Amino acid sequence: MQIKNKTFCLITLGCRTNICESDVISNQLLEESAVEVDKVNDANICIVNTCCVTNRAENKSKYYINQAIRANKCKLIIVIGCMPQIGITSLQHHKIGIILGNKKKTKLIEYIKSYKFHQPIIQKDRFKKNDIFQNYDLLMRTHTTRAFIKIQDGCDFMCSYCIIPFVRGRQRSLPHNKIIQIIQTLVKNEYKEIVLTGVNTAGYRENLNYGFIELLKDINGLSGNFRVRISSLEPFQLNKDIVDLITSNDKRWCQHFHICLQSGSDNTIQQMKRKYTIKDFFALCNYIRERNKMASITTDCIVGFPTETKDDFKISCKNIKKIQFADIHIFPFSSRPFTQASKLPISINDCEKKRRFIAMDKIKKTFKCKYLKKFIGKTLSVLFEKSKDPKIQIGHSEYFFTVKVKTNKSLVNEFVLVKIIKLENNQLFGELL
Numbered sequence: 001m002q003i004k005n006k007t008f009c010l011i012t013l014g015c016r017t018n019i020c021e022s023d024v025i026s027n028q029l030l031e032e033s034a035v036e037v038d039k040v041n042d043a044n045i046c047i048v049n050t051c052c053v054t055n056r057a058e059n060k061s062k063y064y065i066n067q068a069i070r071a072n073k074c075k076l077i078i079v080i081g082c083m084p085q086i087g088i089t090s091l092q093h094h095k096i097g098i099i100l101g102n103k104k105k106t107k108l109i110e111y112i113k114s115y116k117f118h119q120p121i122i123q124k125d126r127f128k129k130n131d132i133f134q135n136y137d138l139l140m141r142t143h144t145t146r147a148f149i150k151i152q153d154g155c156d157f158m159c160s161y162c163i164i165p166f167v168r169g170r171q172r173s174l175p176h177n178k179i180i181q182i183i184q185t186l187v188k189n190e191y192k193e194i195v196l197t198g199v200n201t202a203g204y205r206e207n208l209n210y211g212f213i214e215l216l217k218d219i220n221g222l223s224g225n226f227r228v229r230i231s232s233l234e235p236f237q238l239n240k241d242i243v244d245l246i247t248s249n250d251k252r253w254c255q256h257f258h259i260c261l262q263s264g265s266d267n268t269i270q271q272m273k274r275k276y277t278i279k280d281f282f283a284l285c286n287y288i289r290e291r292n293k294m295a296s297i298t299t300d301c302i303v304g305f306p307t308e309t310k311d312d313f314k315i316s317c318k319n320i321k322k323i324q325f326a327d328i329h330i331f332p333f334s335s336r337p338f339t340q341a342s343k344l345p346i347s348i349n350d351c352e353k354k355r356r357f358i359a360m361d362k363i364k365k366t367f368k369c370k371y372l373k374k375f376i377g378k379t380l381s382v383l384f385e386k387s388k389d390p391k392i393q394i395g396h397s398e399y400f401f402t403v404k405v406k407t408n409k410s411l412v413n414e415f416v417l418v419k420i421i422k423l424e425n426n427q428l429f430g431e432l433l
Helices: 018-030 055-070 106-113 164-168 176-188 213-218 240-246 266-272 276-291 310-323 348-371
Strands: 007-012 045-050 078-082 095-099 121-123 144-153 194-197 205-207 227-230 256-258 297-305 327-332 379-385 392-397 402-406 415-424 427-432
Touching: 007 018, 018 106, 018 144, 018 194, 045 055, 045 106, 045 297, 055 078, 078 106, 095 106, 095 144, 106 121, 144 176, 176 194, 176 213, 213 240, 227 256, 240 276, 240 297, 256 379, 266 310, 276 297, 276 310, 297 310, 297 348, 327 348, 348 415, 379 402
Parallel strands: 007 045, 045 078, 078 095, 095 121, 144 194, 194 227, 256 297, 297 327, 402 427
Antiparallel strands: 379 392, 379 415, 392 402, 415 427
């Protein structure tokens, strides 16, 4: 199939790793003179980069696949990513031309070029212990301010609820000299924020002598006007050396730690096969706040895990209130195929999961508001992004919450000092200094 002058629409579900990989694919298509469009109905080629980490994510992926199937103009529908790893049969449809797993999606251009109509291409990955990182040349996307770099893929930890090791394989990392080269190129192209992402980001390890902390030190030593944000971190991999480096260099590193707790109950943490206790988590958060009392600590939390009793949930809520997160991503438990938790008897119905979700969401909103209030009257460095409203400019602070400023002046891709003046509907507003 010819790619030149074809219109394409790329729909991405799920994590930042998927976003990063979609950026690569999009750039590859643009290099082949394809034209990107926003709507499925305007596309000759529709690509759905799927997610299946929860039932909701899987259903959302199916929704967009069906939307592409119904689109009249779409000549080639492509389904890639995590869903093909768990169920190719359920995806097969006479209008879907290419189905690829996670390892092969970076070679999508080759598959499109070799595709012949009514001759579907279906490739599912088989992961091996010694798999290497799937390297690719184009890792940047034409975002105005922010670029994602996937430094690591896969996971060796078999948490009982998690499907990721089954759909992305074992842990593997991008060589550090490639990462440094990419960052230098991005900075040269005036990107102001670099996001280090991966399935298990802090598990980055090139070899026995070079791990995550060595990579952070090398990045810290680079010159240029840019900052770095790290995506989610596991508490058992985040140590004092990493915290010290980040908090001691607030011009280079966003003061934001997204640390995956999943539950505030030791009983549930143990059943989830997680590698820490709530006491360990308290100690880690306390140390971060000793180093920077304003640091943003956010987390993920699963409610309604099969073994989570009402008492476990009460303990979880109590401990999460003690930690006082700046924000929480809350997920009702989803049973995923192949996982240990999928074999547990269902003891919590959807109604009870929803009740627990609402209770946890109330805690989240209370402490998010409490955290944001601390910044009223403070001066922050805000990196502004493209705004939909020309009268309101919006950007992210070094603590990674958004700040709005009422001004007609375009501030896109600029670091600007802003004084925070008010909190309205859990949204901070500031004025330019």
